[in-house]
Amino acid sequence: MIKKGSILLVEDNPMDIELTLNAFEEIPLDYEIYVLKSGEEALDYLFGRKEFSDRQKYPLPDVVLLDIKLPGISGIDALKTIKTTPIFKRLPVIIFTSSQEKKDLIMGYDFGANSYLDKPVSFENFLTSIRTFAEYWLTQNIKPPLDTNKLE
Amino acid sequence: MEKYNTSDKDDPKNQRLRQIAEKQASLMEVPDPSSLSPEDNIRIFHELQAHKIELEIQNEELRNTQEELEKSRVRYKKLYDFAPVGYVTLNEKGLIMECNLTVTTMLGINRMELINRPLSKFISPEHQGIYSLRRKALFETGRPQVCEILMLRQNNPPIWTQMEMTLGHDLKGNWVCLCGIIDINDRKEAEQKLQKINERLSVLHHIDRAILSAKSPESIVQAALDGLWKLVPCQRITVIQFDMKKNEALVLGSVVKGKSEVGKELRFPLTDIHLIDEFRHGKIRIYSDLLEYPKKKTQILNQLIAEGIRNVVNIPLMFKKEIIGTLNLGASVPGWFTDEHVAIAKEVAMQLAIALRQACLYDQLKQYSKELEYRVAQRTRQLEWANKMLEEFAYSVSHDLKTPLRAILGFTQIIARRYAKSLEKEARHYFENILEAATHMEELINDLLKYSKLGKNAISLIPVELSKLIEDVVSELANSGVTQGAEIIIDPDLPVVEGDVTLLRQIFINLIDNALKYRKKDTSHRVEIRAKRENKSALIEVRDNGIGIEPKYQEKIFNIFQRLHSQSAYPGTGIGLAIVKRAVHLMNGKVEIESTPGEGSIFRVKLKIARI
Incomplete structure (x- = not known):
């Protein structure tokens, strides 16, 4: 079965990963979800480094769902790298976090996050969030061209 | 002829005159006496006699005049002399x-x-x-x-x-x-004395000014020594400070043979100073000649003698009957120092004592304020650190606590959704308990976050229309269902206050939610929101006819986590009123409670009326 596309879920907490995958199952969704547990892994995946060199196996995602608090390279650092790399700068990156700290909000938006979603505590709200996200970013939103071309 | 002779005939002066006259007469042509008739002789004789009498009268007059002259000459001479x-x-x-x-x-x-x-x-x-x-x-x-x-x-x-x-x-x-x-010696001496006094005054004045404008003890002593040495030239002048606590004397400065030295930190024990107790009473000590001083001499006095000092004056530096040191003069000539020298030194000593004391106090003050500054800075650092820790704590609450809670809630709900049917009734009940507890924990965490976030953002005080704000708050509460079964009366004439919109919303959400929550059973519940104006401030009242609060709890209810009722009777987090209190304080307002158990409570918030 060929999937419609793929989502990159960058999240280090196994419970949250399981909850998110569960929520996506509930929708249900015809997208492949690649789970990456650190900022390094996420960047390695996008740049096709190390075990992710096979683009057939690890295709570029349609959207990145990015946690902020990550071990090593933080979500914000990863976001910065993505948005300053010409071929990835249009790739939608949605921050998905339980932090509502002003400094995280400011940095998130300033470094080019396309959206900032709160990770709700209650599963009901969590489901709603994931559903809304999927509906908007995977259905409504028109995907950007991922190349380095500029307007003539 | 005898009878015509004057009584002064023997007078050598008269004799000399006679001789001159006779000589001259002999040269004159003398007529032949034989040719003279007796009538002629009688006539001539008569002539001569008359002439002689005339001369005698003239002589008498001359003598009288001469006498007069002599008298006046003597008088004049006396006058002259x-x-x-x-x-x-x-x-x-x-x-x-x-x-x-x-x-x-x-x-x-x-x-x-x-x-x-x-x-x-x-x-x-x-x-x-x-x-x-x-x-x-x-x-x-x-x-x-x-x-x-x-x-x-x-x-x-x-x-x-x-x-x-x-x-x-x-x-x-x-x-x-x-x-x-x-x-004009007296006048001149007086003039010179005056000039000297003036000079002395001006030097003293100069010393005073130098002393008073100097800040450190060293510069004060320098000024005093330089000035004093000009007025009282001598072999050596020293200023010594006593430290009674350490039982130590410190040489603050000296002028030896016109060369001044200050701040050499030369110290010696107080016991080396001869008869120090005399100084304590402000007594000046003068040794007009050290060699003639009969008593046993201290090491210092012997040292002075070795230096050739004979005449010594010690003047205690007194401040308010307390001795702080001595001003010491030494000269190599016995009895060199005059009363005036001592008087001048005394005046300088007086000023010096005051200035040194002041400098000492000033130093202490500086030291204290430095210490205080240091302590304040340290405390500030500690508080800043504590505050940062608290913020970090709140942050970790927001993230780290929420994450496991999300897992608890999430998986419990997944089980409830997917496996509820396969669970036994008892197990289902326990799962519901877990859900309820976890949901309450979520509320707690959210309220705690709200509380810790208060004031973290900048507060902007602007005119806020309360009637609009309260209406919004009430409709928000109505959406969540808490207004059900209660009558809410809003004063149509609520003021425009000066406040921060976010904080005001927090205040009234919590107060009205509270007022709605603590209801009495079996009575129709009513909540009123009214305003009173007092000068420049407004008192906003949120009044209910609920269960009320006992007086002993009325102060405590604003403390964080303070709850008066069980979770089952009246659910809550115990943070709401703490949020109210903090928000009100952040806007420089006041919040009070008036309550009667069984009749209801009134919360009053005092805010500034906006100037429009």
């Missing part, structure tokens, strides 16, 4: 031709030693120039000359005089200088 002004007559060469007694007493020199000697011999060397200049000018111009001249005296210090020279001539018609000499 005893005049209050000395008179000297000088010839053109400046030799003394004549002088009165006043001059001789004035100079203490015999008249014989003055006559025929130049006046300049009796004039002090530094005034020779001016004297000869004036004398020359007198003879050249003929105009009177006046000058002040210091004249030398026998066996006495020089004397100040005022010389008034006028031109005259002697009996032979030669030009002479008539010189009046007035003793």
Whole structure:
């Protein structure tokens, strides 16, 4: 079965990963979800480094769902790298976090996050969030061209 | 012939006159007596007799005149000799031709030693120039000359005089200088004394100013030493400070042979100072000659003697009856220091004591304020650190606590959704308990976050229309269902207050939610929101007819996590009123409670009315 596309879920907490995958199952969704547990892994995946060199196996995602608090390279650092790399700068990156700290909000938006979603505590709200996200970013939103071309 | 002789016949003067007369008469042509008739002889004799009588009368008159003259001469001479002004007559060469007694007493020199000697011999060397200049000018111009001249005296210090020279001539018609000499020594001495006093005052004043403008003890001592040394020249001056606590003396500074040294930190034990107790009472000690001091000498005194010091003056530096040190003078000549020296040193010591004390207090104050600053800075750092820790704590609550809670809630709900049917009733009940507890925990965490976030963002005080804000709050509460079964009355005339919109919303959400929550059973619940205006502030009242609060709890309810009821009776987090209190304080307002158990509560929030 060929999937419609793929989502990159960058999240280090196994419970949250399981909850998110569960929520996506509930929708249900015809997208492949690649789970990456650190900022390094996420960047390695996008740049096709190390075990992710096979683009057939690890295709570029349609959207990145990015946690902020990550071990090593933080979500914000990863976001910065993505948005300053010409071929990835249009790739939608949605921050998905339980932090509502002003400094995280400011940095998130300033470094080019396309959206900032709160990770709700209650599963009901969590489901709603994931559903809304999927509906908007995977259905409504028109995907950007991922190349380095500029307007003539 | 005998009877015509005058009684002065034997007078040598008269005899001489007789001889001259006879000689001249012998040269005259004498008529032959034989040619004279007896009538002629009688006539001539008569003539001669008449002539003689005439001469005698004339002589008598002359004698009388001479007597008169002699009398007046003596009188004049006395006048001349005893005049209050000395008179000297000088010839053109400046030799003394004549002088009165006043001059001789004035100079203490015999008249014989003055006559025929130049006046300049009796004039002090530094005034020779001016004297000869004036004398020359007198003879050249003929105009009177006046000058002040210091004249030398026998066996006495020089004397100040005022010389008034006028031109005259002697009996032979030669030009002479008539010189009046007035003793102005007293005036001059008084003048000099005054000048000296003035100088002393000005130096003292200078010392005062230098002392007072100096800030450190070193610069004060420097100023005092430099100034004092000018007024009281001597071999050594030292300023010593006593430290009674450490039982130590510190040499603050010294002038030795005109060279001053300050801040050398030379210390020695107080016990080395001779009879220090005398100083404590402010007594000045003077050794006019150390060698003659009979008692056993201390090491310091012996050291001074070795340096050649003989005359020593110690003046205690007193501040409010407390001794803080000594000012010490030393001279190599016994009895060198005069009363005036001591008086000057005393004055300087007085100023020095005050200034040193002030400097000491100033230093202490500086030290205290430094310490205080340091402590404040330290405390501030601690508080900042604590605050940061608290913020980090709140942050970790928001993230780290929420994450496991999300897992608990999430998986419990997944089980409830997917496996509820396969669970036994008891298990289902426990799952519901878990859900309920976890949901409450979520509320707690959210409220705690709200509380810790208060004031983290900048507060902007702007005019806020309360009626609009309260309406929004009530409709928000209505959406969540808490208004059900209650009557809410809103004052149509709520004021426009000065406040922060976010904070005001937090306040009224919590107050109205509270007012709605604590209901009595079996009565219709009512919540009223009203306002009173007092000068520039508004009192917003949120009143309910609920269960009320016992007086002993009324103060406590604003504390965080303070709950009065069980979760099952009235659910809540115990954070709401703490949020209210903090938000009100952040806007410089006040919140009060008035409550009667069983009748209801009134919460009053005092806010500033906006100036429009």
